[in-house]
Amino acid sequence: MTWTQAINPLDNLFLSALVAAIPILFMFYALAIAKMKGYVAGLLTLAIAIGVAVFVYGMPAGLAIWSSVYGAIYGLFPIGWIVLTAVFLYQLTVKSGQFEIIKDSIAAITDDRRLQALLIAFGFGAFLEGAAGFGTPVAITAGMLVGLGFNPLYAAGLCLIANTAPVAFGGIGIPIITAGAVSGIDTMAISQMVGRQLPFLSVFVPFWLVFIMAGWKGAKEVMPAIIVSGVSFAVAQWFSANYLSPMLPDIISALVSIVCLVVFLRIWKPQNIWRFKDEPPATLEVKKHSFGAIAKAWSPFIVLTILIGDWGLKSVKALLDTVTIAIPFNAINNLIIADGSPVAVVYKFNYLSAAGTAILISAVITAFILKIRVGDFFKTFAETVKSLTLPLITIASVLAFAYVANWSGMTPTLGKAFTVTGAIFPLLAPILGWLGVFITGSDTSANALFGKMQAVAAADIGVDPVLTVAANASGGVAAKMISPQSIAVATAACNLVGKESDMFRFTVLHSLFFMSIVCVITYLQAYVFTWMIPVYETAKKAAAQISPEAAKAAEAALKSNGTMIMLATGVVILVIAIYAYKQAGGGKLDKNSAKISVH
Template identity: 60%
Template sequence: MTWTQVFTPVGGSLGISALVALIPILYFFWALAIKRMKGYMAGLTTLLMVILVAVLVYRMPAEIAIMSSVQGAVYGILPIGWIIISSVFLYKLTVKTGQFDIIRSSVLSITEDRRLQALLVAFSFGAFLEGAAGFGAPVAISAALLVGLGFHPLYAAGLCLIANTAPVAFGAIGIPIIAMEGPTGVPAMEISKMVGRQLPILSVFVPFYLIVIMSGFKKAVEVLPAILVSGISFSLTQYFTSNFMGPELPDILSALVSLVALTLFLKVWKPKTIFRFASEQAATAEVAAASQAIKNSKAPFTTGQIFKAWSPFLVLTAFISIWGIPTVKKALVGKYEGANLLFNCLNPIGKALSFTPEVPGLHNLIIDVNGKPIAALFKLEVLAAAGTAILLAAIVTKFIVSISWRDWLATFGETLNELKFPLLTIASVVGFAYVANASGMSTTLGMALAGTGMLFPFFSPFLGWLGVFITGSDTSSNLLFGNLQKVTATSVGMEPVLALAANTSGGVAGKMISPQSIAVACAAVGLAGKESDLFRFTVKHSLLLVVIIGIITYLQSNLLSWMVP
């Protein structure tokens, strides 16, 4: 039995239908921000709420609604949950073998200042991981690194989510922008150029904003030279690469330039005072001892020891970078067609480990507004998953740090046990996203925002923000709302490429409050059950940043139209 999507189920009224479609989202906000439920409870009850609205209001058959949630939950485990498991596992290996103590010392040798450590790890290193892997890995790994350096887990997770704003649009080798070309027909290069004329403005602002959140305005001004080096080097590279090279490399090159520029700058410039968190007073003796060790010896550890300690993350970087290359991706799913011997040998393995079975009770049973059935498949690409690349890095790390297989496996078991509730949270919130999309609720909300007329240039980024909040992915948001943005922009006299860029740029601000991003970040730093605290930490910053992007888009549509390519 098929079911046809309807976007105005309440008396044909878009306004009232949109208010009803908002109910599960408002409930989720209430559950986390006011009721302060544990993440998995908020996720499960929100999933139940969205299924009820889909069935009772949108008249979606219960079986189809439930199977949509199952499809989402499976995607929440693979690839998203798999990334978290392998990322946290790799981090725990470095801690268990004592290598992280050396990593901590090497970062302290560059700077003991928490503000500058946040710029190096959360902003620059996190952006590099976003460009190479995406899908939660950047926040998981960089937040775990900050915790290991001594940051409070909540601060580490929150700062990394906010820092991740700058690179998300070009994440995973430019996939969010490349994916938008298909449904809209606008060349990815043109969208890349426009995004590259919006986000660099934000990329200059984010490092300063990050430090203000950490330490206040006056303390941020103390390290303004370092902030400017970090932000300007990143934004200039981001502009140049996005406008002249395409959407694939802006994150990776911008992050590398920023990381190197700031590290070199800190060799010749130091802040007048060293900033640490007030909560670190209890650890004063440890900090003093570490500082004294650095003063007594310019190299507390040898270059070889430092290189060995960082090797797991260097190997990780190599693997996820290779996994992100389009040709390699094809071989990893068994779809490579070419003369390369290595890829031809990899092809059958990738094909054997890639499964795309139909979702029972859902495949081709939903009919879209054009009368076409919507395919529903479980996309289980085991070898091609970024989490598998990270696991391979963990296997290589086993030999680097000389840990026994018994302890290696025991650590993996500990990781799985620690992440059981975060994985449940991720599965439930992604299930919620899939039901919202399949039922048409997301489109109802998008159509309501698109009806804002001449103010649409301001509200256009909010559409992307909403899409990423619901789906947890800038790519998914672009696929969901890209064509709607283009059609609406044309009808109100706005440049379509500007609307498409606004969807992408607005989406980056929604990433930090997306339920799955919150769950991923909490899982990485050991805050399972504290998702409400992290949500309350990030939500105000998310709203501020999307308003800024809305203002930029409005100005570019009117007063600054010369910025549109």
């Protein structure tokens, strides 16, 4: 028996929206005021959402529960699978000792504090955000800067601010993938839109970092390096987000920025070496390593970049998707009527084409390169699973809540309510993302909470939904620096526990400034620079008009191309692996690995 989704169950849009907002308001209270653990807040929010769906929206209890089950499973795979494998790969490099070489290779390039901030806080921090995310970048980069002699407060604050540029694509693109899942908009289209918003901010962040540290005079002295760092990052971010995959922009743009700046510093040096007044003595011993050792240390992430790049190609995906297992949820499939049509609920277990599988393959190749024993490999994986158990429950519960809200009608209700703002909604859209990240500490969670709402509200006022959904992710990045979770990580890394309020005051104005920039960009793109919005619906309509015979031929050609690409990739990775394997060292894992705080 089917059930039709309710949009205005109380016959008063304001009251209906107020009730629909109860689960979201509770989550904000639970995290910001009650200081609950993320998984506790997530599970309680889910329970409240199911209650609202059943008792206010009239959704049958079975449909509400199965909606949450579907969302939770989707949260674990493919989203949680990406988180798990990304952190696992990172842990392998840490416990094998290779990550120390990576850190040394960055820290040994220059003695100038301004340039160290660009390399470590901005470039290396973005790389860590892309490779692992979830608290890792600030924890590691802030600790490195303090070890080099930075003032602890500045080290923590600079790393928080620098972490603005990569957040939307963090953790191998998890926020964008989540936004696509809950909004129903093509993930690549969201990636393209974010890639046409954030580069404007990314090119500005390096200058702002140095300006905070050394003022206008100090920034002007290293302006060539600032331009190289910011422009190279922004261009690579734009290109990878628009033409490759939402999983790669952070890693590619960070590596491009670091390499460009390192090469530039070989031919250009600032006239003065700038340091903080009365800065503490350095405690981090920076060692110099051979090219071979550095290449070996970086090789796991080079392999990761290649594989993720392949997995993002349509031809490779078409090849790998041939073994996808489709599992209809008969208890809910086609039983919910939304917008006049039944909602098809079929879970696609694409275990080969999932991005997490590419990361796992990278981890296996890493184990070969670093000569990690089989027992240590599986032990590290088990430790990673154990450390991420509660964070994975948080992710599953947030996605479960998102699907209950979407399919019960709560999210469309809130979206309709926001249409009262009319034409200025695009100006406000980034603020929702900013608010979500401030409370939850996660751009992923903010997109899960507000992604569908942004799409509904935009469609109702005649603005392309991809713009506001992307604005949710782009606006959220500005709040990462002031979220309680991020501040807690930064203060802990710099031995500033108890000075969280100082850190908040250090970053809050910068956060509001960056958010306002994204608001203006979004508004201009909605009404002035509309050509910047990707044409994704037209492409879908064109695909739908292709005859079945032509579609089959195109699919066969895609699979053939995918096979050739995979073979070529295998040869390239084999060469890299053999070269890195021949370098000295590796094999035994350190029992004390870096701990990652995941929210």
